Amino acid sequence: MIRETGKASRLRGLMRGAAVLALALAGSLCSRAADAPQIQKDQVQLDVSKAGPRAVESLTQHGILRDYGSAWTSLAHALEFNTLDPLDGPFVGTAKKWLTERVLGQQRSGLRSRYQDQSHKLQAIFYAPEGDVIELHDTAEYRLQVLDGAKAVHDERVVVHYVVLMTPGADRWVIRQLQAVSQF
Amino acid sequence: MNRALLIILIAATALLMAVAFFMPAGPGATVGVASGSALPGFSPKANTPEQAMANVLLDVKRRNWDRAFVGVSKTSGVDERAFIEDWTGSSGSLRTFSNLEGFESRPLHATNDEAQMRVRLHWSTPVGPEEEARDFRLMREGDTWKVVWPHTETASVPAQVIPVDYLRWDLVSGGAEDEWGARNVDAPHVRILSMNAVQAGDGSVVMGEVVNEDTIPAFVNVNATVVDGSGNAIDEESSFDKIAHILLPKQVSPYRVDFPQISLQRVKNVRMDVKATLVPASADPVIGVMDQRLEPDAQGKNVLRGNLFNESGQTVNIPHVVASFYDNNGKVVWVADGYVERALLPQSSEPFAVEVPRALVGKVQNFHVVVNQYSLGRS
Amino acid sequence: MRRLLLLCAGAVLLAGASAGQELRVPPSVSAGEDATISTAGSGQATFYVVGPGVASKSSVNLGEEIQLHGQDLRNAGHYMAIVCSSTCQSASFYVIAAKPTNLSFLVHPSRVPVGQENAVSGVALPFDTFHNLVLSPAEVNFTMNAANAALFSRSVHMQQGIGWFRTSSGKTAGTVRVVASVADLSARRAVQQVASDPCNLRMQGQRTAKGITVQTEPVRDCSGNPVSDGTIVSFGAVTANGRSTVDAPIKHGVARAQIEGSGAAVVSVASGVVIGNELHIGAQQ
Numbered sequence: 001m002i003r004e005t006g007k008a009s010r011l012r013g014l015m016r017g018a019a020v021l022a023l024a025l026a027g028s029l030c031s032r033a034a035d036a037p038q039i040q041k042d043q044v045q046l047d048v049s050k051a052g053p054r055a056v057e058s059l060t061q062h063g064i065l066r067d068y069g070s071a072w073t074s075l076a077h078a079l080e081f082n083t084l085d086p087l088d089g090p091f092v093g094t095a096k097k098w099l100t101e102r103v104l105g106q107q108r109s110g111l112r113s114r115y116q117d118q119s120h121k122l123q124a125i126f127y128a129p130e131g132d133v134i135e136l137h138d139t140a141e142y143r144l145q146v147l148d149g150a151k152a153v154h155d156e157r158v159v160v161h162y163v164v165l166m167t168p169g170a171d172r173w174v175i176r177q178l179q180a181v182s183q184f
Numbered sequence: 185m186n187r188a189l190l191i192i193l194i195a196a197t198a199l200l201m202a203v204a205f206f207m208p209a210g211p212g213a214t215v216g217v218a219s220g221s222a223l224p225g226f227s228p229k230a231n232t233p234e235q236a237m238a239n240v241l242l243d244v245k246r247r248n249w250d251r252a253f254v255g256v257s258k259t260s261g262v263d264e265r266a267f268i269e270d271w272t273g274s275s276g277s278l279r280t281f282s283n284l285e286g287f288e289s290r291p292l293h294a295t296n297d298e299a300q301m302r303v304r305l306h307w308s309t310p311v312g313p314e315e316e317a318r319d320f321r322l323m324r325e326g327d328t329w330k331v332v333w334p335h336t337e338t339a340s341v342p343a344q345v346i347p348v349d350y351l352r353w354d355l356v357s358g359g360a361e362d363e364w365g366a367r368n369v370d371a372p373h374v375r376i377l378s379m380n381a382v383q384a385g386d387g388s389v390v391m392g393e394v395v396n397e398d399t400i401p402a403f404v405n406v407n408a409t410v411v412d413g414s415g416n417a418i419d420e421e422s423s424f425d426k427i428a429h430i431l432l433p434k435q436v437s438p439y440r441v442d443f444p445q446i447s448l449q450r451v452k453n454v455r456m457d458v459k460a461t462l463v464p465a466s467a468d469p470v471i472g473v474m475d476q477r478l479e480p481d482a483q484g485k486n487v488l489r490g491n492l493f494n495e496s497g498q499t500v501n502i503p504h505v506v507a508s509f510y511d512n513n514g515k516v517v518w519v520a521d522g523y524v525e526r527a528l529l530p531q532s533s534e535p536f537a538v539e540v541p542r543a544l545v546g547k548v549q550n551f552h553v554v555v556n557q558y559s560l561g562r563s
Numbered sequence: 564m565r566r567l568l569l570l571c572a573g574a575v576l577l578a579g580a581s582a583g584q585e586l587r588v589p590p591s592v593s594a595g596e597d598a599t600i601s602t603a604g605s606g607q608a609t610f611y612v613v614g615p616g617v618a619s620k621s622s623v624n625l626g627e628e629i630q631l632h633g634q635d636l637r638n639a640g641h642y643m644a645i646v647c648s649s650t651c652q653s654a655s656f657y658v659i660a661a662k663p664t665n666l667s668f669l670v671h672p673s674r675v676p677v678g679q680e681n682a683v684s685g686v687a688l689p690f691d692t693f694h695n696l697v698l699s700p701a702e703v704n705f706t707m708n709a710a711n712a713a714l715f716s717r718s719v720h721m722q723q724g725i726g727w728f729r730t731s732s733g734k735t736a737g738t739v740r741v742v743a744s745v746a747d748l749s750a751r752r753a754v755q756q757v758a759s760d761p762c763n764l765r766m767q768g769q770r771t772a773k774g775i776t777v778q779t780e781p782v783r784d785c786s787g788n789p790v791s792d793g794t795i796v797s798f799g800a801v802t803a804n805g806r807s808t809v810d811a812p813i814k815h816g817v818a819r820a821q822i823e824g825s826g827a828a829v830v831s832v833a834s835g836v837v838i839g840n841e842l843h844i845g846a847q848q
Contacts, residue, residue: 105618180641477805
């Protein structure tokens with residue numbers, strides 16, 4: 001019968017702990033890798049000083065910041081992994097239709113698109129008297145990668161100007177129109 | 185050795201079965217689910233008022249109507265059909281969807297030939313468990329006791345034609361593919377008139393009144409979120425059935441939102457959210473609330489009682505009463521509700537009662553009753 | 564030295580190949596119109612186009628023009644054209660909205676009490692046939708008409724695809740037609756102008772065999788508009804047996820209720836915050 005000394009036992013315990021920690025860390029890293037990158041809170045800025053005729057309420061401002069950022073995270077996820085689920089909720093109407101068609105097109109041709117290191121400078125330029133629609137100008141900057149299978153066919157840091165229409169949904173602001181323009 | 189053990193076990197089982205079979209249910213205060221004969225079809229002889237009552241109620245519970253009716257005194261003046269209808273309900277009322285789950289009885293007083301018993305009946309219903317208290321008179325007939333079944337007055341509506349000024353709102357809603365903004369109709373404008381949060385038992389209750397300020401009917405639901413000192417939401421609940429959901433223009437309804445496990449001590453703020461949606465609705469039937477008064481009931485509880493009067497020509501299958509109680513400053517201090525077991529037939533009345541907590545009896549200066557109606561096959 | 568020369572030659576060849584793939588895209592394309600992308604060089608290549616609602620891949624011959632069909636360029640926005648042979652080249656272009664063919668017109672509220680300041684508002688947004696928001700400047704006319712009278716008319720300069728107005732409600736209850744028009748396009752909406760709170764609420768009552776029947780006079784607001792049918796009028800009666808209440812809806816301009824009981828009663832009437840007259844009705848003889 002082999003008896004462990006106290007020191008060896010402690011060492012084994014430590015190694016076991018380290019292994020568990022390493023596994024947990026690896027798991028967390030893997031799960032992160034599988035997700036599309038989250039947009040940092042400070043990477044979405046909103047200026048409401050020029051909005052009218054209705055002044056943008058503080059709660060609305062926070063809601064738009066939160067929901068616009070989260071919509072772009074969903075967009076990035078949908079276009080990177082060619083899945084339609086993330087589009088349910090943050091997008092409605094034309095915006096949802098276009099993104100859905102884009103995902104289906106990518107699925108057919110074996111393409112994927114990555115939107116990385118996003119930053120969005122939003123300016124509210126119109127907020128309806130009844131608060132049922134807001135028009136935003138977004139100067140978006142991101143690294144756009146287009147992949148054919150595993151091969152990157154395009155990789156560029158771009159600045160794109162978007163005209164955005166958002167409307168209040170049941171529990172959040174949703175994007176109805178997301179239309180890029182050459183300039184505002 | 186094994187054979188001896190087997191014989192002992194069989195003998196003990198037989199003995200216990202015999203004891204259970206022949207031993208009458210005790211005359212104690214509680215007779216119900218756990219009591220009565222162990223074998224269906226055999227009832228102990230009704231040689232005490234308690235046993236007679238228990239026999240009838242156990243057979244009612246099992247829906248052995250013929251056997252139950254044997255325990256009813258001939259002097260009652262009710263036929264078996266009326267007896268059955270008393271238990272099973274009619275006209276799609278709440279009682280028709282309910283089952284007797286158990287009962288407790290206790291004697292109020294007794295002589296050699298006559299006794300009075302108070303029975304608490306426990307019903308399971310589609311709107312949750314309900315409790316009913318009824319007093320019964322029992323008489324000795326020979327060597328057995330029988331229940332004198334109270335004759336229940338059922339509304340009898342004569343055949344007639346009742347003209348209706350039909351007023352109804354239908355809703356034409358756009359499909360998902362409709363052009364944006366083309367078929368929008370604003371949701372009804374509904375406002376919370378008052379809100380009051382109080383401690384109730386171990387939990388807390390948020391209550392008040394809500395009004396439809398619009399010119400169309402609204403389907404209304406009130407949600408409340410209780411928030412702690414750090415601004416974190418502790419829980420969120422809705423008014424569920426403690427509200428009149430469909431409000432006609434200018435109609436006011438009480439609402440009550442219960443947080444059974446959350447002490448008011450923990451709550452620093454309450455966030456209210458009233459949701460109003462467009463629904464098809466009818467202005468009928470109109471139900472009047474007659475002879476409302478606060479008084480103690482037979483069990484000493486304080487109740488608001490009155491009669492519901494159906495002014496229309498439609499049967500209301502399940503009437504539901506929601507009442508708000510105000511203090512002398514007009515503040516809502518309690519909201520209570522209750523379902524009426526019987527259907528409310530056209531041009532007829534049914535009594536109702538809702539309980540007022542003992543602690544609030546002195547505070548209550550005024551009250552307001554609204555009536556929800558659930559009618560089969562109609563919205 | 565020979566190695567250096569070889570390296571230089573390789574670099575020149577590569578540069579030549581890259582230049583050979585050069586893409587020339589149109590500066591901008593109107594939505595739904597065909598477009599042409601020209602390439603230089605020779606040989607086979609893979610052509611990708613990625614844009615709003617579009618992601619496709621095809622084989623092309625370098626040196627030939629690539630035709631993009633209007634069907635693939637319906638959605639306004641930023642497009643990326645990529646061509647790959649040994650290396651990849653890309654160019655981006657924008658598709659802009661075509662002529663407006665319909666107006667989204669959001670009008671609020673659907674129901675408005677008469678005589679309310681700045682209570683009605685509308686927002687018009689022009690879209691082309693492919694649902695692109697048209698951002699070019701335009702004039703939009705807003706008009707609001709009651710049955711026989713023009714209540715409001717205004718011309719507004721649309722900016723960034725939006726034109727809006729705000730105005731007060733009229734004095735008479737009824738349906739008002741609100742129209743937005745841009746050139747030959749128009750969109751119509753209906754706003755229901757409704758009566759305000761009842762004014763001078765009065766009732767009459769009489770004893771019947773069953774109890775008391777009460778009925779209001781026609782319920783109108785202070786401008787004389789009939790209060791909407793369905794509005795609740797609350798009747799209350801205090802008798803020796805307690806208090807009776809009936810919430811009755813207005814039908815055809817009046818509300819009526821039946822109150823059970825044979826004793827003397829004091830009957831009151833109210834609707835919302837408006838309180839009407841009181842009746843003292845004696846007991847049944």
